[in-house]
Amino acid sequence: MKVTGKIAVTGGGQGLGAALAKRFADDGARVVVLDLNAETVRSVAAAIGGRAFTCDVGVREQLDSAIDTIEDVIGPIDLFCSNAAIFGGDGSSGLAETPDALWESAININLMSHIWAATKLVPLMEGRGGGYFLQVLSAAGLITGPSPLSYTVTKHAGIGFAEWLSINHRHNGIGVSCLCPTAVATPQLALPAANEEDERIRAQVGLIQTPEEVADITIRGLAEETFLILPNERLGTSFLHKAQDYDRCLDHTARRVTAMRVM
Incomplete structure (x- = not known):
């Protein structure tokens, strides 16, 4: 899908979302930016000539209204x-550190917001000949690693939903891409490492890409209508190895995660 001349809606208050919003606008899309923070979303939208809507996508009524x-x-x-x-x-957040309230928030924001948007838009898109969904997920949805429990589970579920959506609605013109970055640079990661522990953590994280780099890769993936967009090519190799020898993958990852937690 080429975004030129299209109406593109994206969460975009900061980081990767803001970079995607800017890249969509640079490529000629009419961009609508959603975010929970009214001041932030207005600033991002104003900078790219887009429109801003304040919305908590984890609340179905707000998302439907937007x-x-x-x-x-x-x-x-x-x-x-x-x-x-x-x-x-x-990364140490496990069963005991994940209360019901956190599960509910993670499920609503990381998963149900994707489902609610599709439930609302698929009939509209099919009625006018098609449309496209970009589901921003994570490497944590393909390879279980050191990410928190609720994040890992909901990102896996998000990929499952995206696959189902692609399989069951492509015949009516609905396209789907899953963007699965590994590590996207935050302001904290952009700073020099403060100590040896920071250095070790960053070494374990591996490739850290800027939001702009990931946005550029995303645009190329959308143009080719690639289902699985992997900014870090090594993730694809790891995913293949997981499929080829699941037990070996789990053993390797368990050792790696244990080593990270005892640093």
């Missing part, structure tokens, strides 16, 4: 990018 308003006021949505996420603690 989609209705965009469709009525701006026009039919061609591309909907679901990229809001809640990380849910640090």
